[in-house]
Amino acid sequence: MSSLQVGVGRIDITPRSAVPMAGYPIIRPIDGGPPDHTGYVGRSSDSVDVADPTFARAVAVTAGPHTAVLVSLDVCLVTAAVTAEVRRRVRDAHGIPERNLMLVATHNHSGPDFTGHWAPVDPDVPASVVDSVVRAVDAAVGSREPATAGVHVGHLPDLTINRRDAAGPVDPDVPVLRFDRADGTCLALVYGFASHPVIIGAHNRSISGEFPGLCSSLLEAVPGGPRVALFLNGAAGNINPRAFPYTTAENVVLAGRHSQAPRVRSFPAAARFATALAGEVLRTAAVTPTGVLRPEQDVGGSIRTVEAPLKPADQLDRLLRHITHSPAVAAGWRATRRLSIEVSLLRLGPLVLLGIPGEPFVETALRLQASGPHAVLRVAGYANDYPGYLPPPEEMARNRYESIATPLSSDGVERVLDEAAALAASVPLGPGKAGVAR
Numbered sequence: 001m002s003s004l005q006v007g008v009g010r011i012d013i014t015p016r017s018a019v020p021m022a023g024y025p026i027i028r029p030i031d032g033g034p035p036d037h038t039g040y041v042g043r044s045s046d047s048v049d050v051a052d053p054t055f056a057r058a059v060a061v062t063a064g065p066h067t068a069v070l071v072s073l074d075v076c077l078v079t080a081a082v083t084a085e086v087r088r089r090v091r092d093a094h095g096i097p098e099r100n101l102m103l104v105a106t107h108n109h110s111g112p113d114f115t116g117h118w119a120p121v122d123p124d125v126p127a128s129v130v131d132s133v134v135r136a137v138d139a140a141v142g143s144r145e146p147a148t149a150g151v152h153v154g155h156l157p158d159l160t161i162n163r164r165d166a167a168g169p170v171d172p173d174v175p176v177l178r179f180d181r182a183d184g185t186c187l188a189l190v191y192g193f194a195s196h197p198v199i200i201g202a203h204n205r206s207i208s209g210e211f212p213g214l215c216s217s218l219l220e221a222v223p224g225g226p227r228v229a230l231f232l233n234g235a236a237g238n239i240n241p242r243a244f245p246y247t248t249a250e251n252v253v254l255a256g257r258h259s260q261a262p263r264v265r266s267f268p269a270a271a272r273f274a275t276a277l278a279g280e281v282l283r284t285a286a287v288t289p290t291g292v293l294r295p296e297q298d299v300g301g302s303i304r305t306v307e308a309p310l311k312p313a314d315q316l317d318r319l320l321r322h323i324t325h326s327p328a329v330a331a332g333w334r335a336t337r338r339l340s341i342e343v344s345l346l347r348l349g350p351l352v353l354l355g356i357p358g359e360p361f362v363e364t365a366l367r368l369q370a371s372g373p374h375a376v377l378r379v380a381g382y383a384n385d386y387p388g389y390l391p392p393p394e395e396m397a398r399n400r401y402e403s404i405a406t407p408l409s410s411d412g413v414e415r416v417l418d419e420a421a422a423l424a425a426s427v428p429l430g431p432g433k434a435g436v437a438r
Contacts, residue, residue, distance in 0.1 A: 058072075150350065234378065235363075354424050
């Protein structure tokens with residue numbers, strides 16, 4: 001049996017001045033374009049104030065000689081360059097191999113575009129965020145203490161909808177990894193849910209963590225709750241929140257295009273969603289037993305890189321005419337015919353995370369999570385990089401927003417998803433599935 005050491009860190013990364021905001025780019029009509037954007041309104045100005053703070057949250061887990069680090073940011077996306085710099089600095093400071101650190105974005109659509117993906121940013125901004133992430137990791141590594149771990153999966157079926165097909169699948173699971181101190185009190189929660197954080201609409205100019213940030217802050221404020229509650233988005237490429245009342249099963253974005261907009265696309269609506277999610281996380285955590293790691297519950301990571309072809313030049317031009325991107329991103333895509341894309345795997349004892357960059361569709365996660373031999377395998381989307389949407393091949397052929405919005409060709413997407421499946425299958429067999437708290 002492995003002794004376990006766990007530490008946590010949380011650093012405020014809220015912008016202190018006006019910045020470009022992420023998640024709602026300017027979209028221009030094109031001939032034969034997708035029908036998804038009827039009534040779409042993008043952002044055309046920077047932030048004006050702060051509604052609630054945004055954070056970098058880190059959990060460091062050590063078992064025997066191995067340490068793994070998971071970091072979640074209340075931002076829309078992270079890039080390979082940011083991940084590489086964080087990994088380099090953490091390796092140099094703590095000797096933790098690059099493969100043992102996963103950096104994920106919550107995919108927050110009410111936060112800053114700190115990477116300059118859609119609009120140019122001050123070059124000092126990405127550097128300051130990297131500094132904050134490294135400080136969060138330093139705090140987590142430096143605060144490790146004896147701990148026990150357990151994982152359970154909750155269930156929240158009423159909050160989301162498949163935005164490509166209202167009758168299509170969603171992922172209602174709420175995986176919760178609980179770490180307890182030696183005295184039995186909760187030290188950290190790592191929890192997941194698959195949904196676009198788009199409840200607060202494009203009209204908003206106030207920085208916020210959206211429902212993931214609000215949910216984590218709620219969990220951290222509960223008496224006896226965790227010091228850090230770290231959110232992982234799942235395969236949310238085609239998953240949106242429902243508008244309240246959730247039983248009507250209406251996509252919040254579509255509901256926001258008629259008279260309900262002030263009610264369903266608002267900060268109170270995001271807080272309601274966050275509260276519902278926090279309740280299920282707390283319920284699941286409360287019934288999760290923790291214990292020392294079993295020998296087969298390893299701690300560590302692995303990385304595979306795939307060369308993914310881009311779309312032909314005319315299709316890339318169509319994408320860039322339709323959706324505004326920064327000149328640097330557009331030039332980078334036009335200068336190459338393929339992207340080197342990483343898929344990764346991080347083992348945190350009883351929870352195995354399959355990190356897929358960008359926006360995989362829910363069908364991919366449901367297939368991988370059902371076939372995994374591990375106690376709990378979960379897809380973490382928006383991990384380590386952002387190559388855009390990753391629709392399955394049959395969806396790439398359709399004239400829809402997500403199919404156009406990715407720079408990858410259908411073959412490129414398929415290569416990434418095939419590599420993710422192969423990486424998931426490479427994990428040694430575990431003792432069987434963990435319980436589901438329903």
